[in-house]
Every structure is written in C-alpha cells, then in structure tokens.
Amino acid sequence: MTSDTQQTQHATPDTETEAADLREVIRNARVVLWDFDGPICRLFAGHSAEGVADGLVEWLEGRGLHHLLTESERESLDPHVVLRAVDRLRPGSDLVAELEERLTQEELRATATAMPTPYADPLIRTLTALGLRLAITTNNSPRVVATYLAARGLTSCFAPHIYGRTQELHHLKPHPHCLNLALRATGSAPGTALMIGDTPSDFLAAREAGVPFLGYARNERKEKLLLGAGATRVVPSLEPVLEAFRG
Incomplete structure (x- = not known):
C-alpha cells in the first residue's frame, strides 16, 4: 500500500467562498459517516x-x-x-x-493492493484526535473494511462502528439502512452527522437519512455523477477538508 508521504495529489478550494462554505459544512459535525471504497481507499486499484x-x-x-x-x-x-x-x-x-x-x-x-485515498489517513486521525465519532457506512463487506483498517492501523478510529453489506441486499445504499444503524449506535441526530461519499447512492442515502453530505470526486466523471444526483458540495481532494477541520 502506498504511504501518505508518497501521495502527491493536491487540490484546494478555488475561492475563499468555497473554503468558507466547506467550513460551514463541517461546523456542526459531531459524527462523520464514511463510505469506504472511494473516500478511504480505491479498493480495486490493483484488482479490477x-x-x-x-x-x-x-x-x-x-x-x-x-x-x-x-x-x-x-x-x-x-x-x-x-x-x-x-x-x-x-x-x-x-x-x-x-x-x-x-x-x-x-x-x-x-x-x-488497495490504494489509500490521498489525505484520508491523516484526516481520519485528525477527526479522532478532535473527539469526533467515526463510522463506516458502505456497500462493501464489513470483513473487508476491517481487514483494510487493521493493515493501516486505523481500526481504533472506527471500531465497532463498521456497517456494511449483509445478505439483506435490499438494504444496500441508496437505502439509508447502514447510515441509520450508525446514527442509532452512536446516539447521534442526523443534523449532527456528516456523510463523506463518492457516488450518487451515497448522496441519496444521506439525503434519505437527513444527514448533510460532502461529496468526494477524484475525477470529472465522479463529479458529474454526484452533481447530477443533486449533491451541492463536492471536493476533488480531501486536503481542503483536512485543513478545514484543522482550522
């Protein structure tokens, strides 16, 4: 796996207005719900x-x-x-x-062979240090998430709040089931949560659960899909998110 020091993708908000908007998005967050494949890593980077x-x-x-x-x-x-x-x-x-x-x-x-998403690891550790609760809400298997997090030394940042695919497949996102599980388990109101996702199904699940959404789009295709689904806040990198929380 590639270390964070080897990752060179950089992006910042284009304007101070965008930076202020990002700070506003995260201002009320007390729990952050993460999609897994995309915002945390590219699971199939080396395994198509x-x-x-x-x-x-x-x-x-x-x-x-x-x-x-x-x-x-x-x-x-x-x-x-x-x-x-x-x-x-x-x-x-x-x-x-x-x-x-x-x-x-x-x-x-x-x-x-999964590729860590640039700035994901330090963002996760920063949120944990700030006292925010973190949870995984994903359509991937929770066994897979647990394996990846253990390899990156991130298990303690999330455990036990890993909510993934079961054999009840009608609960896959865009159904908000895994988000609702995370909210109940952490004792959080939807308005005090923030969902970070990279697909329209993430956005739709967050909207149904009443959770504010921040889209992560590593390329233009991802961005167009998120905006087309109705997402209004999308970043090309987690770097400005990290800086906003640090600020």
Whole structure:
C-alpha cells in the first residue's frame, strides 16, 4: 500500500467562498459517516472490479443461470449490479448467499493492493484526535473494511462502528439502512452527522437519512455523477477538508 508521504495529489478550494462554505459544512459535525471504497481507499486499484463482475457472471453462466441477468447486467462493470440482479429474482436464496460470499472473497483479495485515498489517513486521525465519532457506512463487506483498517492501523478510529453489506441486499445504499444503524449506535441526530461519499447512492442515502453530505470526486466523471444526483458540495481532494477541520 502506498504511504501518505508518497501521495502527491493536491487540490484546494478555488475561492475563499468555497473554503468558507466547506467550513460551514463541517461546523456542526459531531459524527462523520464514511463510505469506504472511494473516500478511504480505491479498493480495486490493483484488482479490477470489472474482472470481478465478469467472474460473477461467468460463475452464473457455468451453472446455467445466465437467464437471471439482462444483457446490460451481464455487461455491467459493477459486481454489485450482478449481485442485486440475482437478489431481485431469488431473494434470500442460497444462490444469493453464495454469490455474496464470492464477492466478499474477491474484495478481501483486493485489500492487498488497495490504494489509500490521498489525505484520508491523516484526516481520519485528525477527526479522532478532535473527539469526533467515526463510522463506516458502505456497500462493501464489513470483513473487508476491517481487514483494510487493521493493515493501516486505523481500526481504533472506527471500531465497532463498521456497517456494511449483509445478505439483506435490499438494504444496500441508496437505502439509508447502514447510515441509520450508525446514527442509532452512536446516539447521534442526523443534523449532527456528516456523510463523506463518492457516488450518487451515497448522496441519496444521506439525503434519505437527513444527514448533510460532502461529496468526494477524484475525477470529472465522479463529479458529474454526484452533481447530477443533486449533491451541492463536492471536493476533488480531501486536503481542503483536512485543513478545514484543522482550522
């Protein structure tokens, strides 16, 4: 894994107005809910998510179950699309359980080559030092999150508040289930929380839960998707977030 000292991506708000707006976003935060894959790391940086999705499709086809997927679902680059599609037709089945476990195993393999998001580690440690409560609210397996955090020495910053994918796949974001779990467990009102996420499903889950949202977009495509979903505050780097909390 790449250390923070090796990460060279830099970005700051374009104007003082943007910086002030960012400070306003974080002013009332007492608990920060993090999506995992994106804001904390690029889980599939060295273990292609597209390859994982293809593998799940091939596994289904090898069992004569290709009819469970539409053509667009078979061609999807997102393994969660495949998982949701099967769950929609076979909810609660052994098939869904086995497919979910196969995805978890692929995610676990991916942790070995996951790329830490620039400034994520120091931001997490800064928030902890400031006394904020932190939680993970993700569509990835909680076993995967725990493995990654342990490797980075960050477990104590989050534990026990890791809320991820279960076999109840209808609870995946954009459903706010994992966010609501985190709020209840930390005894936090939605207005005192802040969600940091990088996908439209993160934004929609936060909106449904009544939690203020800060989007992280490492490229223009991510930014357009977040803005298109309705997010109003999006940063290209966690550096200005770190500086705002330090300030």
